[in-house]
Structures are given as C-alpha cells and as structure tokens.
Amino acid sequence: MKITAIIPTLNEEIHIEDSIKSVDFADEIIVIDSYSTDRTIEIAKKYDVKIVQRVFDDFSSQKNFAIDLAINDWIYILDADERVTPSLKKEILSIDEETQEFVGFYVKRNFYLGDIQIKYTGCQRDKVIRLFRKTKCRYNGVKVHETINADGPLGFFKHKVDHFSYRDFNHYMLKQKMYAQIQAQQLHEKGKKVTLFHLFVKPLVTFIIHFIVRLGFLDGYAGLLVSKMRAYRVLDRYMNLWYLNNERNNSNNKV
Numbered sequence: 001m002k003i004t005a006i007i008p009t010l011n012e013e014i015h016i017e018d019s020i021k022s023v024d025f026a027d028e029i030i031v032i033d034s035y036s037t038d039r040t041i042e043i044a045k046k047y048d049v050k051i052v053q054r055v056f057d058d059f060s061s062q063k064n065f066a067i068d069l070a071i072n073d074w075i076y077i078l079d080a081d082e083r084v085t086p087s088l089k090k091e092i093l094s095i096d097e098e099t100q101e102f103v104g105f106y107v108k109r110n111f112y113l114g115d116i117q118i119k120y121t122g123c124q125r126d127k128v129i130r131l132f133r134k135t136k137c138r139y140n141g142v143k144v145h146e147t148i149n150a151d152g153p154l155g156f157f158k159h160k161v162d163h164f165s166y167r168d169f170n171h172y173m174l175k176q177k178m179y180a181q182i183q184a185q186q187l188h189e190k191g192k193k194v195t196l197f198h199l200f201v202k203p204l205v206t207f208i209i210h211f212i213v214r215l216g217f218l219d220g221y222a223g224l225l226v227s228k229m230r231a232y233r234v235l236d237r238y239m240n241l242w243y244l245n246n247e248r249n250n251s252n253n254k255v
Contacts (some may be wrong), residue, residue: 001074001096002074003072003092004071004072005026005028005031006025006076007020007029007036007079008066010033011036012036013036014167015081016043016080020047022083022089023236025093029047030069030070032052032060034053051204052066060141060146075131075137076131077132079165082109085159085160085161087159088107088161091157091159092249099174102153102155103206104154104155105130105154105156106155106156107130107131109128111123111126111165112162112164113166113222114164118197118226120217120218120223121214121218121219126163131157133152136175137150172226176230176236179233180234181236181240184237187241188245193245194238199235199238202235202238206231206234207227207230207231210226211223211224211227
C-alpha cells in the first residue's frame with residue numbers, strides 16, 4: 001500500500017523535523033505551508049519532501065488542496081505537532097490494501113501539555129481520522145476543528161499518536177483564545193444571540209464535565225488548569241459573540 005503523508009504548517013520550526021521523521025514510512029511527503037516566516041521551510045528542505053505554499057483560508061480547504069496534489073490514494077494527515085509512534089507505524093504498514101474493508105481509520109492521541117501528559121480531562125476521548133483513501137474521504141468546510149466526510153466504513157487503530165500541541169500553559173491559553181474568536185465569528189455569521197445561560201451556566205457546566213465527569217481530577221493540578229481553561233474558552237467565545245453582535249447593532253443604528 002502506497003501512502004502520501006501530508007503535514008500542514010505555519011511557523012512550525014520547533015516541530016517540523018520530528019514530524020517529517022515520524023512519517024518516514026510514507027512513499028510521498030507533502031508539506032503544505034501557509035507562508036511561514038520562521039525556519040520551517042529551511043528545515044523541511046533538508047528532507048525528501050514536496051513543499052507547497054498556499055495562502056491560508058481555512059483548515060479544510062488547505063488540507064483538501066494538498067490531498068488533490070497527492071499521487072497516492074491512501075493519505076496520512078499529520079499535524080506538525082504530532083508524532084507517529086513506532087507501534088502505530090508498524091500497525092499502519094501491516095494493512096493489506098487488497099483485503100481492506102475500511103476507507104479510513106481513527107487514531108487516538110496522547111495529549112501533551114509541555115512535558116506533562118494529560119491522560120484524562122476529556123483527552124482520553126480524543127480521536128481523529130488520520131489515514132484514509134482520498135477517493136472516499138473529504139474534509140468539510142469549517143474553519144476550526146474540521147471533520148472528514150467518509151463514503152464508507154471507518155476502522156480504529158489500536159495504537160496512538162503523540163500530540164505535542166502546546167508548549168506550556170500560556171501557549172495553551174493563547175490557542176484557546178484564538179479558537180474562541182474563530183468560533184464566535186462563526187456563531188455571529190449564523191445570527192446566534194448571547195443569553196445569560198451562555199455567560200454564566202455553560203462555562204460552569206463545561207468545567208464540571210471536564211474536571212469531574214471526564215476525570216480531570218485524576219490529572220491533578222494540570223487537570224484543574226485545563227478544565228478551567230476549557231471553561232474560560234466557552235466564556236470567551238460568548239463574550240466575543242456579544243461584542244460582535246453589539247458592534248453590528250451599533251453600525252445599523254448609525255445608518
């Protein structure tokens with residue numbers, strides 16, 4: 001089975017080398033870059049990879065663009081902060097394409113916050129489609145946390161991928177604020193309104209779900225901080241939406 005690995009990047013000089021090395025089993029590697037301003041491209045050029053630069057519009061479009069460039073039907077999408085572990089690599093290479101019934105595979109991720117592995121706090125539920133056939137699967141058009149539409153059954157890998165998504169808690173908070181702003185914009189475009197429930201109840205419920213229901217307390221202090229930041233992200237999302245809605249109302253009143 002021939003595989004094309006695709007790595008989307010934007011200023012990933014910290015991660016790009018290790019991510020490329022972790023997919024050395026692929027027959028083709030494409031780095032789809034959103035015009036990085038750091039050493040990402042310089043580092044990637046050290047390896048036998050195809051580098052394509054494209055102005056970023058949204059995650060789905062960026063990935064679908066790279067998928068269309070792939071010479072192989074089987075695609076492995078790898079975020080630059082992910083690493084395919086040796087056990088997962090072995091499992092991928094054991095697939096028999098001739099008898100394969102699945103059009104794609106979910107993989108679970110080991111979530112790392114700096115050097116700390118977050119084993120609970122909802123992270124134990126984290127799974128994404130990473131290996132799939134491009135003739136049967138396509139990313140849908142959302143701006144953040146995009147999903148794949150699959151025309152056929154999906155399987156599950158037993159082994160996980162390591163996910164080094166955040167360098168530290170400050171980096172995690174900055175990412176959460178970015179996601180909150182994007183999600184607020186999406187809700188604003190749909191005409192959604194903000195209620196007291198969104199501002200006072202939903203953040204609290206989010207904290208309880210992650211810290212209690214999803215066992216965040218088992219991750220200790222790290223689980224407490226992650227649960228609090230998840231709750232803050234919900235509050236920040238609706239505060240941003242409130243601001244956007246009021247900005248529109250003020251503009252309409254001036255007309």
